[in-house]
Amino acid sequence: MAASKSQGSYFGLFLVGGIVACGGIAYAATGAGKLLLLVGAVILVASMVGFFKIKPLEGETPVLSSPEAMKWVGAGVATLGWLVTLGGLRVVQGNGGRIVVALIGIGLSLFGILGVLPAAFNKTAFWKKPSGAATRAGVTSRSGRATVEQEMTASTAMGVTK
Amino acid sequence: MKARRRSHVLAFCIAAATVAVAGMALAQTPAPPAQPASAPPAPVPPATAELREAASKAPAAADLAKGDPGGTVIGNVADVTVTDAKAGITLGDAGNQIGQNKIAINFVWTLVCGFLVMFMQAGFAMVESGLTRVKNANHTYMMNFFVYGCGLLAYWVLGFAIQMGGAAGNGNLGGLNPLNAEHTVSLLGKTWGIFGETGYFLAGTSYDVGVMVIFLFQMVFMDTALTIVTGACAERWKFVTFSLTSVIMGALTYPLFANWAWGGGWLSQLGANVGLGKGYADFAGSGVVHSVGGLTALAVCLIVGPRIGKYNRDGTSNPIVGHDISAVLIGCFILAFGWFGFNPGSTLGASSNGNLRIGAIAVATMLAGCTGTFGAILYMWISKGKPDASMSGNGLLAGLVAITAPSGFVSAPSAAIIGFVAGILVCVSVSFIENVLKVDDPVGAISVHGTNGLWGVLSVGFFADGTSNYGGSWNGVTGSVTGLFYGDASQLAAQLVGISTLLGFVFSLSFAINMVLEHVVGHRVSAETELNGLDIPEMGQLGYPEFVFRPEIAYSKAA
Numbered sequence: 001m002a003a004s005k006s007q008g009s010y011f012g013l014f015l016v017g018g019i020v021a022c023g024g025i026a027y028a029a030t031g032a033g034k035l036l037l038l039v040g041a042v043i044l045v046a047s048m049v050g051f052f053k054i055k056p057l058e059g060e061t062p063v064l065s066s067p068e069a070m071k072w073v074g075a076g077v078a079t080l081g082w083l084v085t086l087g088g089l090r091v092v093q094g095n096g097g098r099i100v101v102a103l104i105g106i107g108l109s110l111f112g113i114l115g116v117l118p119a120a121f122n123k124t125a126f127w128k129k130p131s132g133a134a135t136r137a138g139v140t141s142r143s144g145r146a147t148v149e150q151e152m153t154a155s156t157a158m159g160v161t162k
Numbered sequence: 163m164k165a166r167r168r169s170h171v172l173a174f175c176i177a178a179a180t181v182a183v184a185g186m187a188l189a190q191t192p193a194p195p196a197q198p199a200s201a202p203p204a205p206v207p208p209a210t211a212e213l214r215e216a217a218s219k220a221p222a223a224a225d226l227a228k229g230d231p232g233g234t235v236i237g238n239v240a241d242v243t244v245t246d247a248k249a250g251i252t253l254g255d256a257g258n259q260i261g262q263n264k265i266a267i268n269f270v271w272t273l274v275c276g277f278l279v280m281f282m283q284a285g286f287a288m289v290e291s292g293l294t295r296v297k298n299a300n301h302t303y304m305m306n307f308f309v310y311g312c313g314l315l316a317y318w319v320l321g322f323a324i325q326m327g328g329a330a331g332n333g334n335l336g337g338l339n340p341l342n343a344e345h346t347v348s349l350l351g352k353t354w355g356i357f358g359e360t361g362y363f364l365a366g367t368s369y370d371v372g373v374m375v376i377f378l379f380q381m382v383f384m385d386t387a388l389t390i391v392t393g394a395c396a397e398r399w400k401f402v403t404f405s406l407t408s409v410i411m412g413a414l415t416y417p418l419f420a421n422w423a424w425g426g427g428w429l430s431q432l433g434a435n436v437g438l439g440k441g442y443a444d445f446a447g448s449g450v451v452h453s454v455g456g457l458t459a460l461a462v463c464l465i466v467g468p469r470i471g472k473y474n475r476d477g478t479s480n481p482i483v484g485h486d487i488s489a490v491l492i493g494c495f496i497l498a499f500g501w502f503g504f505n506p507g508s509t510l511g512a513s514s515n516g517n518l519r520i521g522a523i524a525v526a527t528m529l530a531g532c533t534g535t536f537g538a539i540l541y542m543w544i545s546k547g548k549p550d551a552s553m554s555g556n557g558l559l560a561g562l563v564a565i566t567a568p569s570g571f572v573s574a575p576s577a578a579i580i581g582f583v584a585g586i587l588v589c590v591s592v593s594f595i596e597n598v599l600k601v602d603d604p605v606g607a608i609s610v611h612g613t614n615g616l617w618g619v620l621s622v623g624f625f626a627d628g629t630s631n632y633g634g635s636w637n638g639v640t641g642s643v644t645g646l647f648y649g650d651a652s653q654l655a656a657q658l659v660g661i662s663t664l665l666g667f668v669f670s671l672s673f674a675i676n677m678v679l680e681h682v683v684g685h686r687v688s689a690e691t692e693l694n695g696l697d698i699p700e701m702g703q704l705g706y707p708e709f710v711f712r713p714e715i716a717y718s719k720a721a
Contacts, residue, residue, distance in 0.1 A: 002691050002699030007402040014406065015315070018413070022319040026362030051402075051683040058400070059688030063467040071677065075670045082666020085659055089436055090350055095651045098438070102658035109665035113460070117673075118599045121464050125600065127473035 004057070010050035017043030062126045070120035077112030081105040213239060213251045268334045268511030269371070271520075272379050275507025279382040282500030283310055283389060288493030289559075290393035291705075293484035293552060293605045297695025298397045299705025305392040305401070309408050313385040316412035319363055321384060322377055325417035327358020329425045333633065334511030335375055340367040344426050352435040354428035357421050379507065380424075383451050384416050386504075390455030393605035394463050395685075398470075398692050401700045403685045407462065410675055416454055419668050423450045429663060432656045433639040439653030440644075441637035442660040443626065445523075446508035448567030448618025453664045456612020460601065461673040466685040468602030470692055479596050482604065487551050494555040498531050501562045505569040515633035519570065526569045527562065530581030534561015537585020545589075553589055556606045560588035560614040567618040571626035571643045580621045584614045616661055621645075623654030 021040025027033030081104075088101025122128070206214070220240035230236050242259045244251050287306035294302045328344020330337065343359040361368045364377060388408050395404070422429040423444050433441035444450050473479055484490065505527040506520040538557020542550040561581030565572075568580060591609035595601050601608070628644035630636075636643050644650040679685065686692075691699040698704060 002687065003401055003701070011402055011405055015409070018316070018409065019319050022362060022413075025320065026323070026365070048682050055682070055684050058684055059690060061684070061686040062470055062689045062692070063686055075673045075677075078673075079666050079670045082662050082670075085662035085666070089432075089659070095438075095655050098655045099651065099658060102655060102662055105662045106658065106665060109662060109669070113665060113669055114599060117464055118601065121467070122600050125467070125473070126470075127468065128475060128477070130475065 002058075004054070006050070006054045006057075010047045010054070013043060013047035013050065017041070017045075017047055064124045064126050064129075066121055066124045070123070071117065074112045074116035074120055077116055078109045079112075081107070081109030081112065084108055207253065209253050210251070213253065213256060217251050264511075264513045265336050265372075267513040268517075269375050271512040272335065272375050272507060272510050275503035276375075276379040276382050278500050278503025279379075279386065279507065280500075282382075282386060282497050282504070285493045285496030285500060286386075286389045286393070288489040288496065289555065290389075290396055290493075290605050290607075292486040292489030292493060293393070294396045295482065295695070296485040296706055296709060297697060297704075299485065299697065300701045300703055301401065301696035301705075302392070302396045303705065304701055305396070305399070305404055306389055308401075308405065309389045309392055310385055312405055312408035313388045313412035314381060316409045317381050317384050317417070318377075320413040321417040322364070322380065323359065323361040324357045324414070325384075325420040325425045326376060326380060327360040327425070328355055328421070328427075329358065329376070331426075332372075332376070332510060334509070334513075334515055334517065336372040338370075338372050338376060340370045340373055341376075344421075350436070352431070354431055354435065355421065355426045356428065357418060358425055376510070379510070380420070383447055383504075384412055384420070387416050387451045387455035387458075388412055390452070390607050390611045391459045391462055394459035394603045394607040395466050396604050397696065398686055399462075399466055400683070400685060400687050401696075403679055403683050406679055406683060407676060411458060411672070415458065415668065415672055415675065416450075418671075419454055419663070420450050422663070423660070429656075429660055430637045432659060433637050437652060438656035438659065439623075439650055440635075440639045440641065440656075442656050443571065443622050443636060443643045443653065444567045444619060444660065445570035445622075446505045446566045448563060448565075448615045449660055449664055451615075452563045452566060452611040453615030453619065453661075454668050456608050456610070456615050457664060457669040458672040458676075459603070460595075460608045460612055461669055462676050462685065463601050463603055463608065464673075465676050465680050468600065469604070470689060472602045473600060477600065479600075479602075484552065484604075490552055490555050494558050498558060498562060501527055501531070501566075504562075505566055508570065509632070516631040519630055519632075522574070523569045525574055526572060526577035527565055529574055530561040530565030530569075530577045530584070531558050532561070533578045533581035534558055534564070534585035534588075537561070537582045537587075538589055539585075541586050541589040552606075553592070556588050556592070556610050557585035559610045560584040563611055563614040564618040564621065566615075568622045568625055570632070571622060571630050571645075573625075573627050573629070576621075576625040576627065580618070580625060583621075584617055587617055588614060616664065619657050619660055619664075620654075623657035626650075626653060 017040050019040070020036055020043060024033050024035070024037025024040050028037060083105075085102045085105030088098055088105065092098050092101050216239040220238050221235050226235065239251065239256075242251055242255055244255045246252075283306060287303050290306060291299050291302040326338075326341050328341065330339050330342040332338050341358065341360055344355040345357050345359050346353045346355050348354075360366075361373065361377075364373065388411055391407065391411070392399075392404065421427040423442055424430065428435075429442035431441055432438040442449075469482065471480060472482060502524055506523045509515075509517045509520055509523070511517045512520055535554055535558040538553050538560065539549045541557075542548065542553045561584045564580050564584035564587075565577050569577070572580070588606065588609045591613040592603075592606045595603055595608055603609070622643065622645060624645045624647050626643040626645035627648050628642045628650075630642050634640060644653060646654045676685070687696060687700065695704075
């Protein structure tokens with residue numbers, strides 16, 4: 001689909017909803033503020049519904065679906081690392097101990113970000129698949145299929161790797 | 163007869179009008195204050211007498227009319243604004259003028275530095291577009307252009323209030339007293355700031371000259387963080403999703419962490435509340451600006467996936483060369499120029515409170531950029547055989563990013579070391595992210611800003627030398643920020659808590675927001691759009707309409 005009038009309209013709606021909602025937050029103590037917040041939230045939801053409706057019009061992207069749960073696990077592990085660091089502030093008193101606990105927390109977060117998440121996203125990465133039609137349903141159902149595969153093959157043929 | 167009568171009427175009208183105007187003028191002239199008949203004249207303090215004597219010796223109008231080619235005549239006691247012209251200058255008038263001048267110097271300094279930082283957007287646009295292919299030039303430039311508007315709008319309506327709503331107390335800018343509401347929670351028997359609650363739309367009590375100055379300065383910093391993401395996700399990111407991400411980041415993600423670090427939030431209170439050094443210290447934003455931008459870029463890059471043709475089936479990567487290396491290097495120079503606003507400007511003043519350190523900060527910035535370039539050039543030259551131009555530019559930027567947090571606290575030699583390490587680190591990080599993580603970052607933004615932003619935050623904990631004195635305290639803790647190498651391990655602990663927060667909270671929040679956007683809107687353009695180039699499908703116009711495109715297939719075969 002690329003950029004379109006619908007996208008522009010829903011983005012405009014999103015901005016209006018956001019501004020109205022923020023007006024509500026600014027005056028949340030008053031009745032009018034609460035009303036504004038509610039109206040803004042409704043407009044925001046409406047814009048998101050609109051975006052969701054037109055999403056299929058974009059056409060097939062080369063990205064294939066990958067394990068959803070693993071992605072959230074990765075983000076969860078990253079967050080857990082932060083919580084470990086915060087816990088260290090309460091449990092440990094000395095500087096050395098706090099540094100060690102913070103390093104453990106950072107290590108845990110890095111494991112989630114650099115270990116779990118890339119593995120989750122790359123598990124079914126489109127570039128791993130052979131150029132056969134069956135494995136790349138997202139792209140092969142479109143007329144651009146040949147071009148995609150040609151270019152991918154050609155890129156491989158460039159042979160210049162780091 | 164008729165003519166004479168007409169002239170009498172005219173004369174009468176003029177006279178009446180004159181009387182009326184004179185009457186109105188008299189009515190507006192205040193009556194002279196009644197003088198007490200027998201009050202003795204108040205004694206004039208010696209200092210005031212001296213001031214009045216100096217005023218009496220001030221050059222007369224006739225002298226001033228001769229011109230002042232040497233610049234030695236104007237600018238004297240006669241230029242001090244007095245409250246009572248009849249009574250003459252008083253000590254109070256002189257004091258008020260000194261205070262006004264201090265605030266004026268700090269306002270002008272902060273605003274001009276903010277203007278320099280704003281111009282960095284042009285540098286980012288050139289670097290990012292130069293490193294992408296010509297078929298996506300318009301799209302990449304437009305992302306860099308529109309991110310300014312998206313960020314500014316979001317920051318004005320919500321972000322600024324979250325970040326700075328509780329940041330009152332900055333003496334450099336007159337106190338910023340309207341920004342006096344921070345939402346807090348009680349934990350460990352202490353009060354911790356979570357987010358600000360005043361300053362929405364810059365309305366109400368926020369309609370204040372000092373607040374406007376800090377808004378402008380903080381806004382351009384926020385926008386720098388936003389524009390980092392556009393480079394990392396270039397050449398395959400839907401324009402509408404980019405717009406949504408930018409608005410949300412400017413309204414929420416960035417301001418939240420910035421409040422914790424700079425707005426009186428809990429990270430800045432680590433020193434006062436639990437004795438970790440002077441609290442999380444990030445002078446100009448290696449963490450607040452660059453790590454937040456770099457980590458958000460990593461989150462979106464993971465979701466959006468690599469460009470078609472970047473990776474081969476065996477996982478090896480193909481270089482996708484940018485279209486204009488001259489734009490890249492000129493853009494890097496513009497960024498280096500803007501950085502003189504970024505780091506020295508973060509004193510938020512040039513007068514009093516130790517702000518004369520601005521010279522040292524500017525030199526530290528300059529040196530780190532220089533050694534960062536050397537680090538990258540030497541690394542590429544020795545390991546790959548060529549002093550790669552794009553990596554040289556990234557080395558300069560990496561050095562600048564790394565020195566951003568410690569610039570206010572470190573010596574020149576330390577700045578040189580920090581920059582050199584950053585120059586090498588960016589090369590190693592680019593290779594790691596591309597070849598190990600299989601994350602496609604066309605411009606190296608994750609490495610330049612994310613990796614080196616974290617290194618910058620960490621380096622404060624090592625290299626801060628305890629010589630800076632910004633009003634005698636930092637984050638409400640008496641003394642100067644001092645790192646491990648100068649005897650304070652607790653500052654390193656505070657910096658590590660900051661890094662952990664960036665990785666565990668900021669990254670995760672950005673990831674969650676963008677995953678939701680992925681499901682609702684979708685981040686990636688179609689394969690067909692990507693292959694044709696994003697300029698026509700997304701923007702409706704080629705960046706370079708008169709260029710003859712050489713199809714990439716043919717290019718590949720020729721290669």
